[in-house]
Amino acid sequence: MSQTAATAVPCEDEPIRIPGTIQPHGALAVVDMASFHLLQASDNFYSVTGLDLRPGESRGLADLPETGTLTQEIRAWPFQPNHLFNGRLRLSDRELSVTAHPTPQGMILEFESLLDTDEPVRLDVRDPSFLSLSPLLEKFVEVGQVDDLGATLVREIKELTGFSRVLLYRFHRNGDPQVIAESNDGHLPSYIGLRFPASDIPAQARLLYLENRIRQMPDANYVPVGITPLLSPIDGQPLDLSTAALRSISPSHRQFVRNMGAVATMSISLINGGQLWGMVSCHHARVRAVSLEIRAMCDFICQITAQQFGSLEWAQREGPLARVQRATSTLTTALSRDQSLEKCFLTNAATWLDVAAADGAAIITEREITATGRTPDAQALGELVAGIWDTSAAVPQGSMIERGPAYRYLPDLDVIALPISDSKPHYLLWFRQASERSITWAGDRTVKETIGADGRIHPRVSFEPWTEPIGDPELAWGPSHVTAATHVRNAVISLLLRETLAAQTSLSKRLTAANTELESFSYSVAHDLRAPIRHISRRLATMLQSIEEEPDRPGNLLLQELRTTIRTADWGARLIDDLLMFARLGHEEVGYAPVDLSAVARTLTEFLQEQATDREVTWTIDDLPMAYGDPVLLRQVLFNLLDNALKYTAPCPRAEIRISGKKTPEGLIYTVSDNGVGFDMAYAGKLFGVFQRLHTSAEFPGTGIGLASVRRIIERHGGSVFARSRPDQGSEIGFVLPLRALPVTS
The missing domain is CATH 3.30.450.40 (GAF domain)
Structure with missing residues (x-):
């Protein structure tokens, strides 16, 4: 070819499997496995074997006296993969080695004679x-x-x-x-x-x-x-000479x-x-x-x-x-017990080196650089980590702690670096004498x-x-060293997570204690102030009544002052009531039940309209989806939102207040919208804070706790609050409750 x-x-x-030719130091024949008739043969078959047979003849190897015994031996051979028939064919003028192996295209027989070489x-x-x-x-x-x-x-x-x-x-x-x-x-x-x-x-x-x-x-x-014919009579394909x-x-x-x-x-x-x-x-x-x-x-x-x-x-x-493996097991066990990464590193320094058969190792965190064995100085370590971090941070896909190791070369040192943080350049490093x-x-x-x-x-x-x-x-670095270092890295991450969790738990406990103490203090102060302020208010009211009954009595000049003082005392009493309620919201249990907010809204709008008989107000209540939560607390939420809308529509000749709701995949959304004075969204973050007001108390009276109570109640239900507005174009203030399976009622 x-x-x-x-x-x-x-x-x-x-x-290479079907070259269509053979080497000339032997001859090849393909025979029918039953009759041993030649199907194909190399062109040198006669010259090598001396057997006068050709493909297609009616005679086969089994019919020749020279090869009759050979064919019987081949028929009796227990053929297995890589266990070919090996035999000898002795003719009058030559002796040949013979191999045979079956294939889908017939039995392949190979005849070899040793070449006459000078050696x-x-x-x-x-x-x-x-x-x-x-x-x-x-x-x-x-x-x-x-x-x-x-x-x-x-x-x-x-x-x-x-x-x-x-x-x-x-x-x-x-x-x-x-x-x-x-x-x-x-x-x-x-x-x-x-x-x-x-x-x-x-x-x-x-x-x-x-x-x-x-x-x-x-x-x-x-x-x-060459081989004649070139294509196999069995399947019409070139002869496969793979074996x-x-x-x-x-x-x-x-x-x-x-x-x-x-x-x-x-x-x-x-x-x-x-x-x-x-x-x-x-x-x-x-x-x-x-x-x-x-x-x-x-x-x-x-x-x-x-x-x-x-x-x-x-x-x-x-x-x-x-x-x-022993070093890795020792380190992972130590890391599962110790509370300090640096302490574990220094206590098990030799074992840390054995993990990667390294000459040096280091840990880089925001706290400090800890090193053992042969490592660069602190400045070189910092520069090395900064360079690796910049390169890794440029790769957007996946988490850094999920990525493979980074390899670097320093003068005379090979480095393997494994990240232990997603957000900071914190690394485990191993160093080895450069090969x-x-x-x-x-x-x-x-x-x-x-x-x-x-x-x-x-x-x-x-x-x-x-x-x-x-x-x-x-x-x-061999695969076993990289795998071992990765196992240690995972154990280090677990330790760091435990440290973080312990710190967060401690902080959470301190914050909880502080909040409890603050709520207790607020409740105590509010409770202690409530009685004397109301007593003062009642005494002032009695004095005012006495002055009004005797207009000619000396002291009438103080009438206006007394009225102002009474209003201030009443405002203080309301503020204390609101503070008490706000404090209770922090520790009272939330009881869950179905709540028909449409019915609640109708009751509340009727009550509020009675308080505003001198105003023209249009109340619109859409078909609200059934809520699931604390009936008393959700009623308070809706009351605060409606009262807020009524208050901030006071300057409008005709107030329009609407209560709407819908069910979405994100949750149940309820909105109270109005055509009131509105506010600048730049200050929306202050809207739900305690004592945070976007207007002066002279313009719109109030204690500044109503919307803060709304947020606390909704967050205790696992929901969220929102607000949208523009100055002089009304407001939309509402809340989202999570979807919950309502109990089936008959």
């Missing part, structure tokens, strides 16, 4: 001592470190296969493979420690490596062999291998927990083929080793992780693939070490 400039396909999109494999796999794996496996069991295990693996694979260079790749989380071990006889360049971009092994190739664990290419300069050992390799990968200085290659997947942990990659500068038996042994060793790699990594990870921030790549990763004059995709040519600076300090 050739590529042209118009049809060149990137590596990640190449049809043939010198291992006799028929030697019983060679097939005994115990001595070999003991070499791996004795290893206790990942690096040592990797070195042992590549050394043993090199000894088994005879390749010049054997590399062990470990895949990073982002798919980048890195060489962590190498065995090299010096004929090929060393790649130890170098990292390759994930694009060198595209995602579809990594997925294929999970299905087909071992692959070899004896000669990167081979000419692909075929002879599957042809993509031209770009063959060029990639040549660019690495190799001609022959073999790779073995290391799979742990169903994931591609790593890969052993073997290279040779000349043609080299590895027998089926040795490939199977290498695969077995690699899969056993992959499990051991997983165990060693788990142990290396769990040791420090257990320490982190080297660079990656050494196998070749300049900025050099991309190119399409040559031949229309083919050409991978990069150079694999010389290329160092890339890494500016992200996040690399210094």
Whole structure:
């Protein structure tokens, strides 16, 4: 299959499962699983096997004396995933290794013969001592470190296969493979420690490596062999060679291998927990083929080793992780007991560092900066937090304490910062000695693939070490450290919430006590003043009556003064009554019952009209929704609002007062509107305050407590009050009661 400039396909999109060709060091046949008649065959089938069969013939492999026994063995084989049939076909002039595995397109048989190379494999796999794996496996069991295990693996694979260079790749989380071990006889360049971009092994190739664990290419300069017919007679689709050992390799990968200085290659997947942990990659500068038996042994060793790699990594990870978990548990327990964040920090300073395996830590709050271990000075800490806060505050979505950590770099220090407040720059900080921030790549990763004059995709040519600076300090912190720090942050927030709640509770208690004392004082003063003021009022009234009955008696000149004094005393008495009522509103229980405010409004307007017989007043009462609350208190609310409207419409030739109401999703809204003098909304905030008046008492008499009582009653019902007005254009004053389920009555 050739590529042209118009049809060149990137590596990640190449049809690597259905190349339509195979490598020439073997032959392939697809047979009917019942009759073993050939459905498809590689074009070199006869030259490799010497069997004179072609697809579509009436004869099959089962009909030939040379292959009759082989087909019987294949029929009896217990096929399972990754457990293919392996056998030998002995002919008069050759001996072939044979593998077979069933697919939906038929049974795929592969026939291989070892190539004549100048360095043939010198291992006799028929030697019983060679097939005994115990001595070999003991070499791996004795290893206790990942690096040592990797070195042992590549050394043993090199000894088994005879390749010049054997590399062990470990895949990073982002798919980048890195060489962590190498065995090299010096004929090929060393790649130890170098990292390759994930694009060198595209995602579809990594997925294929999970299905087909071992692959070899004896000669990167081979000419692909076609398959006849190209499409499967079973489903009319190209033959799927995903699990075929002879599957042809993509031209770009063959060029990639040549660019690495190799001609022959073999790779073995290391799979742990169903994931591609790593890969052993073997290279040779000349043609080299590895027998089926040795490939199977290498695969077995690699899969056993992959499990051991997983165990060693788990142990290396769990040791420090257990320490982190212990530190986290200790701190969260301490934070749940202590009442002071700073005290807990200083008492458990070493544990605080263990949480993130840090060299220093600090807490920044408005109270103080508390630090332990290796940290910058207070000024640098303040500047660091200010910079992080400004950056975080610019991000509008979500709560700050819900966001992930912020990473920063100071000279020689990596920093992880976690916010503990939404509204203030309060942070938990951990510091660690800065690690080297660079990656050494196998070749300049900025050099991309190119399409040559031949229309083919050409991978990069150079694999010389290329160092890339890494500016992200996040690399210094492992996921376990970030998770542990986040757990501690959550415990700190809980402690701060408890501190805030305790402070609020204490303040609430003090305010409640002060309010109770104030109400008690107000009630006592009002009660003590009530009797003497009324006594004075009565005595003055008696004196006034005496003077009026004897107009010629000396003292008539004081008549007007006495009348003024009586009015003042009466006003004081009303003020005291209002104060007593206002004080009672603070501690009397609210009793809930259905209240027909329409009926209450009719009764009140009749009463008020009797008090204003000299005025022309039009009362309008809409159909008000049924309220639910304290009947006596709600009656007082409506009376105060109507009395207020009647008072402030006094200058009007004809007063118009309306009571309206409606039910909305927000609650029950009741409004008393009038066409009175109104007021400036700039002063609306004073309207419902005690003794707050928007007009002088000379203009409109009153104690200044009526609307304050309205607000207190409505707020005790869980509602709110409102007012709207313009000077000389009337007013709308009302209240909102929350929606409540009314009791069902029969």
